[in-house]
Amino acid sequence: MTMNRRTFLGLSGGVAASGLFGGLALPRNAAALHSFARQSSGTARTLVVVDLQGGNDALNTFVPQSGLYRDLRPTIALPESDLLTFAGLEYGVHPSLASLQSLWDNGQLAALYGTGLQGQGRSHFVAQDAWRTARPGEPARSGWLGRWLEATEPDEEVPLRAIALGQSTLAAQGEQGRPVAIQSVEGFRLNPPRGNDDVTAAVLAMSDPAGRGVMGEAMAAFPQTVEAVIQLQELVADVDVSDNVDQEIDVDGDQALFQATQAIIQGNVGAQILYVTINGFDTHSGQASQQGALLQLVADGLADLFAALETSGHAENTLALVVSEFGRRAAENGSLGTDHGHGGLSFLVGPPVAQSAIIGEPDLGDLADGDLRITIDARSMYDHALRWLGASDEIIVDVLGQEWKGLQLLRL
């Protein structure tokens, strides 16, 4: 049974009055909640980061025309006849990316070749940390988005301002706060025994705002969760999300993550950062089927997302940034796959993109230890995306250590 928000709030009002609620600031009634929703819709911009975890193979995503490509990959090079052509793009496109065609044609897809952070190495975890903290080589405990969220914290707390979909992420982790983590909108509800909200209220009352350390964090988890659940269920209840999950390509049930993304944006819950993690790009063997399925999942997810947001009027204020911790080795490895590489491929997607383009050029004749070089610092994309979100020079320096200007791919 779904928690009934009204009965719950009615009850929790009493709990709040008794002081047991601590610092929890729940909107007192539905009207306040909707007024909050109206304030946050229309003007607020939302950045959707899609993290292709494991290291997406750039060269088999946007295929360069260089003959060296086929020399390096005698068995896993994509056949010429399978490649898609996007108007004006000098790369062959992986056939699983067909649904990105319309975004490209509409001028809403910019690709960046050779992205990374110098010194990120070839370890998943070191490279992921470098990308997520934007402080390579430092033991940073906060992410670039987490620092931006804390630097721009509004006076009135917005519980669903940052949401991690699929799994939690260091990128959106602040010095203190962590993003709300959601697997699916459907599963994001509390089901007390027989729907009895007394149990929910009791667990809420166990929270003591004076709590410190791990116990303090454990006590804070439930109030944060209840707040997020109430707001999300209230606001996205009426959003109609297409339920056309294709089992064939839905590798780990991840299509639900894009549907949740859509529902959250259309629900006007005040989310500014959505971070979607898709696992499985570490294609050391059997790359063709694995990468194909994953790319299709992401391409379809993004295409459906922006089509839906276009209809609901949210697209103009939504930007997607697709990243991956590294590209893969230029040469194949003989297991029908590729080993860890260096420079990667990133995308900016959506109406905020000024025009479709690809920047950076993979030079297969000038590899670094067998890998594509890093020619575009990830932080220049972060700088660009944060400015689109409204960040000032000062905030940029605060979050990224310095300004990383240079890219002009977005309408700011």
Next chain:
Amino acid sequence: MEEHIGLAWLGRKIGWGFTDGQLDEWAGLGAAAVIERLVDPDEHGVPARTDPFADIDRTDEQQARVVATGIVRWIDAAVESPRPLETFMEFFWSDYFAVSGRVVRPRHWMFDHMNLLASHATGNFAELLRAVTIDPSMLRFLDGGTNTKENPNENFGREMLELYSVGVDNFTEDDVKAAARALTGWRVHSRDGAVRLVASRHDNSPQTLLGVEGVHDLDTTMAAVLAHPATAERVVHKLATAVLGQEYDVDLVADLPTAFAETWELKPVLRRLLELGVAGHAVPSVLEPVAWYVTARKLRMTQAGREQLREFFTLAGQVPMQPPNVGGFPPPDAYLSTSATIARFNLAAHLADQTGRNNSRIDPAALTNDLDLLAQRFGIVDGFRPATQQALENLRPGVDRLAATLASPDLVVV
């Protein structure tokens, strides 16, 4: 009394909860004897582990059902385990040598993988590392089975150096290539999982690995990574983190790696870590979802329905035998996420509700009537925190109070 607190920690953290009367029994034995029984159960006539997957029909065409049954059986075995430290360590190694059951085919090979980890759980690390390197599931997961002389595949070599032995910053890209070459040629027979070295696929040429020359096969590879001091340091650090918590005092174990590297025997290391924990040197940390569920089940709670259990592990982010990636499960703090919090609350509600049904072995009202006894039952020897106590008192004994107890922050921090 101090020792009582230490034993309570030991049971909650390492034992994944107490069966009825177990803490009193432990108190009677004393900490030293309890640690000895945990570390060396063979010496004390403790029954051996039985294969939890033994009676599963692996030929079932519904492989998803086979996997689901395997998870349920593994958990059941953990609840009933006569050797809780070995169970704890079996799970620890399934995280340390993270092989994903979502990738390995046939999927039931994961059962053999777990049994292999169990057979070395508190044994010898050098033997374990060697065995895991040529374990069929690992050969599949990190492509060791397609790593050949003609076409070396770096996947296992890199992760072996980064995750299983010396750790990041202690090896070069050349070391990755050398390890990959020395381990070429191992093949897995798809039908029965038999593993053998195929000479024609093996590159026997001498490699330099971590400064050791002449590395050319499995044994010389193992010797090279074990000869590096960082390997013992890393394993001890991982073990200490698992037992004592993330921010443990490193000075307390500073002497352990050197001694460990002499024999690679795990028991002395574990004995020492348990002694430190019992003596109060453990740092509070979040109880992981698997441990939390087993803890609850030890109250003789009715077990969760399969669908509820699947949803719990998925939302919580810790499906046994299915770590999300090669790095294993997320660190304990991750299990305070909203998603994991929902997972715990909903499963707590489900468990209490199931337990409250007519044919249940225990009566939730009787179990939750006396809150001090209930806290003791979980090994929370000082009783619940005041806010929790107050909140529970406001609920009548029974299903609701049981659900709220299971969902309380008091249970999730050890």
